[in-house]
Amino acid sequence: MSVIIVGSIALDTVKTPVEEHADLLGGSASYAALGASFFSPVRLVGIVGDDFPASEFEFWKARNIDAQGVQRARGKTFRWSGEYAWDLNTRETKSVALNVFEHFQPVLPEAFRQTEFVLLANIAPALQAHVLDQVQRPRFVVADTMDLWIETTRPELNALLPRLDLLILNDSEAREMTGETSLIKAGRRIRESGPRFVSIKKGEHGALLFGEDEFFSCGAYPLEDIHDPTGAGDTFAGGLAGYLAGTVKGEVGFADLRKAIIYGSVLASFNVEKFSLERLRNLTQDEIADRYRMFKLMSQFEVLP
Ligand code: AMP
Numbered sequence: 005m006s007v008i009i010v011g012s013i014a015l016d017t018v019k020t021p022v023e024e025h026a027d028l029l030g031g032s033a034s035y036a037a038l039g040a041s042f043f044s045p046v047r048l049v050g051i052v053g054d055d056f057p058a059s060e061f062e063f064w065k066a067r068n069i070d071a072q073g074v075q076r077a078r079g080k081t082f083r084w085s086g087e088y089a090w091d092l093n094t095r096e097t098k099s100v101a102l103n104v105f106e107h108f109q110p111v112l113p114e115a116f117r118q119t120e121f122v123l124l125a126n127i128a129p130a131l132q133a134h135v136l137d138q139v140q141r142p143r144f145v146v147a148d149t150m151d152l153w154i155e156t157t158r159p160e161l162n163a164l165l166p167r168l169d170l171l172i173l174n175d176s177e178a179r180e181m182t183g184e185t186s187l188i189k190a191g192r193r194i195r196e197s198g199p200r201f202v203s204i205k206k207g208e209h210g211a212l213l214f215g216e217d218e219f220f221s222c223g224a225y226p227l228e229d230i231h232d233p234t235g236a237g238d239t240f241a242g243g244l245a246g247y248l249a250g251t252v253k254g255e256v257g258f259a260d261l262r263k264a265i266i267y268g269s270v271l272a273s274f275n276v277e278k279f280s281l282e283r284l285r286n287l288t289q290d291e292i293a294d295r296y297r298m299f300k301l302m303s304q305f306e307v308l309p
Contacts, residue, residue, distance in 0.1 A: 011125025035238035040246025049073035165198030243271030
């Protein structure tokens with residue numbers, strides 16, 4: 005099964021304490037689409053300007069990412085710039101230029117409208133809703149969000165929540181959204197406001213998953229060298245949604261989501277090893293399978309006979 009992915013497609017400038025790179029390919033949809041493409045075909049929806057490299061369209065094609073839903077507009081591509089502190093965990097946004105995004109009205113190509121799996125990667129909730137409106141009978145809808153939307157477009161975000169199967173957000177966002185210090189209480193509260201499942205990401209400390217009466221917690225893959233944490237969350241969401249679309253035949257259950265979260269974490273852990281999408285571009289299925297096995301071994305605490 006395919007998965008529709010809508011989100012930002014960007015040119016980023018990223019600064020870490022040791023390196024700075026400009027005009028990197030980024031954006032929530034770029035990371036999510038490439039992450040998902042390891043497990044299922046992707047139908048990408050977004051917008052780029054005339055400064056966007058044409059070679060990327062070729063790359064998408066080669067990766068089974070259908071870019072029919074990516075509009076090419078006159079003007080500049082969305083630009084974002086961020087700087088990381090020495091711990092590579094805290095990040096400051098230095099600048100954002102919406103450019104062609106300012107007047108973006110996503111229109112799903114006819115061929116996309118029957119897609120069963122949908123990932124609303126991080127963009128304004130009104131745009132996420134607009135895309136969802138055009139999908140005829142979505143089977144499983146995942147959305148990601150960020151602090152900006154919790155702070156500036158809360159009514160639109162609240163209206164989207166009951167339409168979601170799974171909401172993904174990070175720990176500080178979950179606390180901000182609910183006013184709860186405890187992530188367990190926050191996860192439960194968010195679930196009660198609409199989505200059937202909620203996943204709270206804790207950066208280098210892993211992720212939590214909440215269902216009606218179910219709970220799951222996993223660690224992150226312990227990496228020695230992180231070069232660029234940008235897009236980790238988007239790659240997590242893409243890997244997770246791609247895994248569900250590519251493997252789950254019937255109703256998506258909690259057991260499927262547990263595995264999807266591990267695959268999302270595996271993909272995200274590779275992504276941060278290099279700048280931009282460079283690591284994902286060269287990643288192989290064998291490497292994914294090896295790291296998945298490592299995750300399994302790491303989460304066992306009883307020695308098996
Ligand atoms: P993450 O590191 O997972 O938070 O995602 C970083 C990516 O999000 C970068 O490649 C940015 O281009 C993109 N991004 C940053 N701010 C926004 C925004 N307001 N809307 C959509 N995408 C954004």
